[in-house]
Amino acid sequence: MALHFHDPSAAEAAVGDAIELGGSEAHHAAAVRRVRAGEGVTVTDGRGAWITGTCESVERDRVVVRITAREDVPAPRPRxxxxxxxxxxxxxxxxxxxxxxxxxxxxxxxxxxxxxxxxxxxxxxxxxxxxxxxxxxxxxxxxxxxxxxxxxxxxxxxxxxxxxxxxxxxxxxxxxxxxxxxxxxxxxxxxxxxxxxxxxxxxxxxxxxxxxxxxxxxxxxxxxxxxxxxxxxxxxxxxxxxx
Incomplete structure (x- = not known):
């Protein structure tokens, strides 16, 4: 299963776009989970956007993900x-x-x-x-x-x-x-x-x-x-x- 991350920028992202994980999330991806360029990951905004993509570049404070697919998951009902x-x-x-x-x-x-x-x-x-x-x-x-x-x-x-x-x-x-x-x-x-x-x-x-x-x-x-x-x-x- 692909490594999974959270970033608000996933809300507006579309297939073909690149999003950047920064701050503590980039540090977690690069230093803790040791993700590598070319590796597949998923990203969510925490409000239903589900992004699948590939890491284009990985630095300690910046990880760039190129989006290959997007799904909008409906909120569960009832809550x-x-x-x-x-x-x-x-x-x-x-x-x-x-x-x-x-x-x-x-x-x-x-x-x-x-x-x-x-x-x-x-x-x-x-x-x-x-x-x-x-x-x-x-x-x-x-x-x-x-x-x-x-x-x-x-x-x-x-x-x-x-x-x-x-x-x-x-x-x-x-x-x-x-x-x-x-x-x-x-x-x-x-x-x-x-x-x-x-x-x-x-x-x-x-x-x-x-x-x-x-x-x-x-x-x-x-x-x-x-x-x-x-x-x-x-x-x-x-x-x-x-x-």
């Missing part, structure tokens, strides 16, 4: 959105990375009541930027034409609004309904909500339920916040026929 509660250590980041590889279309950081980590002030934008970088790199690894968007951190009130606009499934190990029993028969976006290590507080579960969210469980065991979201995404991908 899969992961609401991931902030967690201590790197557990939330591990969840975001795996979810991206598994095909999530949007990521929402959630400041849950029981989140030990707190994104406040300048830390909120720094955290969002960190998650966006993780998503971008994971999307390249998975050769995805669409890169998931990372929303600003949200609190429970914003999540309740999402529940009124999409099909929200809240992962709760005490729920009566198993996620494998859920059928997906409409075009609404699917929003999966994962709590922090301490679980989702009862008042948060009530608030989301009142807004229309459904509580579902994955199985008989308790999963870490780093694995619950990716596991649920695998089930939903199968339910939607993506897999």
């Amino acid at each position: 899969l959105v992961l609401v991931q509660a902030l967690a201590k250590g790197d557990r939330d980041e591990l969840a975001v990375q795996a979810a991206t590889e598994l095909g999530v279309d949007g990521v929402v950081p959630w400041q849950a009541a029981r989140s030990v980590s707190r994104w406040e002030g300048a830390k909120a934008e720094k955290g969002r930027a960190r998650w966006a970088a993780i998503v971008r790199e994971a999307a390249k690894q998975a050769h995805r034409a669409w890169i998931a968007e990372v929303a600003p951190v949200e609190a429970i009130a914003a999540l309740a609004q999402r529940a009124a606009q999409a099909r929200m499934l809240v992962l709760d190990p005490t729920a009566d309904t198993a996620l494998t029993e859920v059928s997906f028969t409409d075009a609404r976006d699917v929003v999966l909500v994962v709590g922090p290590e301490g679980g989702i507080a009862p008042e948060e579960l009530d608030r989301l339920a009142q807004a229309g969210a459904e509580r579902v469980r994955l199985g008989a065991t308790i999963l870490r916040t780093s694995t619950a979201g990716p596991a649920a995404l695998a089930v939903v991908n199968a339910g939607l026929g993506r897999w």
